[in-house]
Amino acid sequence: MTASEIKTDVLVVGGGGAGFRAAIGARDKGAEVLLLSKGPLGRCGATPMAGADYTLDGNSLRELGFYGEPIDSKETFFEDIVKQGFYLNNQELLEQYVNTAPDRLKELIDWGVVVVRSEERAIFTSGIGMMDALVGRAKQVGVQTLEDVMLLELITHDGQVTGALGLEVASGGFVRFSAKAVVIATGGWHKAYWPNTGMRDLSGEGIAMAHRAGADLGNMEFITFCCNVLLWPPHALGSIASYIFSLRCAGELTNHLGETFLDQYDSNLVDIGTHMEWNKCFVSLATMKEVRDGKGSPRGGIYYGRGDTPWEQWERLVNVSFPGWKYKHIDLAEIVSRIREGNGIEVGAAVEYFDGGIIIDRDFQTKVPGLFAAGECTLGPFGANRVCAATTEMLVHGAEAGENAGDYALAAKPQSIPNSRFKELQQQACLPLERQDGARVAQVRRRVQEMAHEHLGPIRNESQLTRFLGALQNVKNDELPNLATTSKSRAYNKEWIDALEFPNTLHLLETAAKSALFRTESRGVHFREDHPHTDNNNWFQESVASLNGEIQISKRPVTVTSTSPPTGVKPYLEMLKELMEAHSEVGGHH
Amino acid sequence: MSQKKISVKVYRNDPTAGSGPSYDSYQVPWEPGMSAMDVLDHIYQNTDSSVAYYDHAGCALGICARCTGKVNGKACLLCQTIVDGDLVIDPVNESQVVKDLVSQRGRK
Numbered sequence: 001m002t003a004s005e006i007k008t009d010v011l012v013v014g015g016g017g018a019g020f021r022a023a024i025g026a027r028d029k030g031a032e033v034l035l036l037s038k039g040p041l042g043r044c045g046a047t048p049m050a051g052a053d054y055t056l057d058g059n060s061l062r063e064l065g066f067y068g069e070p071i072d073s074k075e076t077f078f079e080d081i082v083k084q085g086f087y088l089n090n091q092e093l094l095e096q097y098v099n100t101a102p103d104r105l106k107e108l109i110d111w112g113v114v115v116v117r118s119e120e121r122a123i124f125t126s127g128i129g130m131m132d133a134l135v136g137r138a139k140q141v142g143v144q145t146l147e148d149v150m151l152l153e154l155i156t157h158d159g160q161v162t163g164a165l166g167l168e169v170a171s172g173g174f175v176r177f178s179a180k181a182v183v184i185a186t187g188g189w190h191k192a193y194w195p196n197t198g199m200r201d202l203s204g205e206g207i208a209m210a211h212r213a214g215a216d217l218g219n220m221e222f223i224t225f226c227c228n229v230l231l232w233p234p235h236a237l238g239s240i241a242s243y244i245f246s247l248r249c250a251g252e253l254t255n256h257l258g259e260t261f262l263d264q265y266d267s268n269l270v271d272i273g274t275h276m277e278w279n280k281c282f283v284s285l286a287t288m289k290e291v292r293d294g295k296g297s298p299r300g301g302i303y304y305g306r307g308d309t310p311w312e313q314w315e316r317l318v319n320v321s322f323p324g325w326k327y328k329h330i331d332l333a334e335i336v337s338r339i340r341e342g343n344g345i346e347v348g349a350a351v352e353y354f355d356g357g358i359i360i361d362r363d364f365q366t367k368v369p370g371l372f373a374a375g376e377c378t379l380g381p382f383g384a385n386r387v388c389a390a391t392t393e394m395l396v397h398g399a400e401a402g403e404n405a406g407d408y409a410l411a412a413k414p415q416s417i418p419n420s421r422f423k424e425l426q427q428q429a430c431l432p433l434e435r436q437d438g439a440r441v442a443q444v445r446r447r448v449q450e451m452a453h454e455h456l457g458p459i460r461n462e463s464q465l466t467r468f469l470g471a472l473q474n475v476k477n478d479e480l481p482n483l484a485t486t487s488k489s490r491a492y493n494k495e496w497i498d499a500l501e502f503p504n505t506l507h508l509l510e511t512a513a514k515s516a517l518f519r520t521e522s523r524g525v526h527f528r529e530d531h532p533h534t535d536n537n538n539w540f541q542e543s544v545a546s547l548n549g550e551i552q553i554s555k556r557p558v559t560v561t562s563t564s565p566p567t568g569v570k571p572y573l574e575m576l577k578e579l580m581e582a583h584s585e586v587g588g589h590h
Numbered sequence: 591m592s593q594k595k596i597s598v599k600v601y602r603n604d605p606t607a608g609s610g611p612s613y614d615s616y617q618v619p620w621e622p623g624m625s626a627m628d629v630l631d632h633i634y635q636n637t638d639s640s641v642a643y644y645d646h647a648g649c650a651l652g653i654c655a656r657c658t659g660k661v662n663g664k665a666c667l668l669c670q671t672i673v674d675g676d677l678v679i680d681p682v683n684e685s686q687v688v689k690d691l692v693s694q695r696g697r698k
Contacts, residue, residue: 038646038647039646039647039648039649039654039656040647040649040654040655040656040695043649043653043654043655043656044647044649044654048649048651048653048654049649049651128653147695148647148695150646169646169647170688170692170694170695171688199647199648199649199650199651200645200646200647200648200649200650201646201647201648232623233622233623233624234621234623234624234625234628235623235624235625235627235628235669235670235672236623238650239651327651328649328651328652328653329651329652329653329667329670330651330652330670331670334623440639441639442634442635442639443635443636446635485639485640486638486639486640487604487639487640487642489604489606489607489689490606491604491605491606491607491642491688491689492642492644492688492689492690492692493642493689494634494639494641494642494643494645494646495634495639495640497646498646501646
């Protein structure tokens with residue numbers, strides 16, 4: 001089968017908000033830009049799934065003409081995010097987040113985004129609305145796009161990125177890209193877990209291929225689990241609709257024995273930890289503890305109900321976010337009627353956001369010249385725990401990564417990629433199609449996904465992490481080299497696509513598990529039951545995963561511009577409470 | 591309690607290989623609140639991994655519309671169609687089939 005060939009200045013990989021904003025940024029610099037969308041244009045990646053909020057300091061919000069908290073400032077916002085992140089934030093990237101968030105919101109509104117309402121330091125809109133505005137703007141400025149194309153591997157020459165090989169999913173044909181600069185904006189890798197809250201395309205190959213190309217990954221052990229995610233009914237599994245219920249009305253969480261299990265925690269911790277987005281850290285941990293203690297629901301969660309809140313009040317609080325009791329197009333009628341009748345619905349903690357990722361410098365460039373990254377796939381500004389919006393991150397990152405990639409590409413000389421390199425990669429990609437018999441990727445992946453949820457969830461320990469790494473090694477030795485597809489047709493061969501994605505997902509799980517084992521303390525969304533203290537004496541450090549034949553984990557100091565952490569060692573829950581209480585007087589969910 | 595099973599007939603067609611159209615039948619364990627997409631996921635993961643439906647970047651939220659198909663003759667989004675008994679799953683437009691239930695993408 002012949003492969004098509006495409007040359008461009010800047011290749012943007014990823015069709016969510018970070019990718020589109022990067023494409024616009026690079027195009028604004030005058031570069032030719034091609035954006036690859038793995039799925040439907042403007043309807044894949046995590047962005048359309050987002051509710052969505054967008055966070056910025058309250059004072060800037062007022063300057064833009066919205067309700068916002070007047071006592072808030074950029075400095076206060078910065079300080080709060082540092083505390084939310086357990087001081088592990090890259091403060092250079094955080095300054096960029098705080099300082100440019102207002103400009104990104106302003107332009108988004110100019111491009112057609114409608115703000116539904118605002119609170120102290122956030123506006124609420126929809127992820128779909130954001131995507132429509134970004135896609136519209138990208139088309140207007142002349143960004144080229146390809147739909148249903150996934151990237152298989154980056155190509156480098158003399159340590160510099162020169163192109164990539166892609167796959168047209170519908171036809172099964174290869175696409176050979178030559179590019180002077182590449183921006184990876186592929187989001188999270190939710191598909192490593194079951195259940196998960198992500199869309200079906202987020203399998204992490206962008207991060208894994210950046211690692212193979214020579215970029216480092218960092219803080220991979222910090223993986224945020226959203227709490228109160230729907231575990232039932234099956235068609236809505238993983239939906240965050242019930243999480244939004246719980247933010248609008250805390251209601252009551254009970255375990256399988258009917259106990260209101262949050263009662264065992266400090267009341268202030270529970271109050272802040274359920275009303276603000278700190279809940280992803282605190283409630284997910286508390287939920288997992290119940291499940292691990294054998295007090296979970298049949299599907300591995302807990303129950304959310306309205307508790308003492310009268311139905312009329314619950315309805316008034318929650319319905320604002322769900323007109324017609326729909327979330328996107330998911331029909332919530334049956335779930336809501338259970339709540340009305342005073343019953344609990346089965347919810348649980350499920351993977352939602354990856355705080356670590358590709359290490360970038362202040363210019364959003366990786367260690368590999370010409371290779372940039374933006375959004376959730378990076379080691380971004382949130383440190384050990386994200387409370388503020390990832391939609392802000394995707395836009396502030398995207399804009400600068402794109403502009404810098406555009407500048408870089410315009411100054412770079414084109415490099416030709418030898419035919420043999422493409423051919424070699426194509427042959428390797430075809431192996432699962434050629435093997436007559438072998439392992440079925442869907443079954444292997446599901447087994448790994450369930451193990452990841454159990455061993456690399458909000459609660460970790462050495463013995464489980466070691467066992468998990470052993471299991472991953474077995475999959476790598478015995479099953480990965482033998483993946484075979486049932487159908488040998490190249491036309492939309494779902495099993496082939498899965499076989500091409502899966503080694504990347506596995507690589508990231510191994511990196512994250514090794515990083516989690518390496519960090520012998522508890523911080524943010526990484527809780528080690530065998531090391532239950534936050535240790536600011538030894539672990540005010542980022543973990544760095546480099547790839548030299550195998551994955552090696554080391555540590556490096558956190559990038560600090562203004563705020564240093566306190567020294568000392570503290571039990572995790574005490575530290576969590578202290579950080580929550582140190583939050584400024586600014587109210588709202590962030 | 592033995593779990594109820596449903597019979598599922600799935601349209602199969604690979605125009606590049608000149609095979610089909612035809613139907614394959616499967617038995618799938620059923621539970622309340624399952625969507626037609628959940629049924630296909632079960633078949634793909636447990637019975638027949640050669641079946642093609644738009645999954646690699648589907649949203650499962652009813653917003654991308656790539657899983658548009660027909661359940662028992664009626665056009666619908668497979669991910670948002672709740673299944674309560676035996677079913678037949680067809681592509682929405684047979685003339686645009688890329689493979690099985692996956693159709694040529696519409697021009698934007």
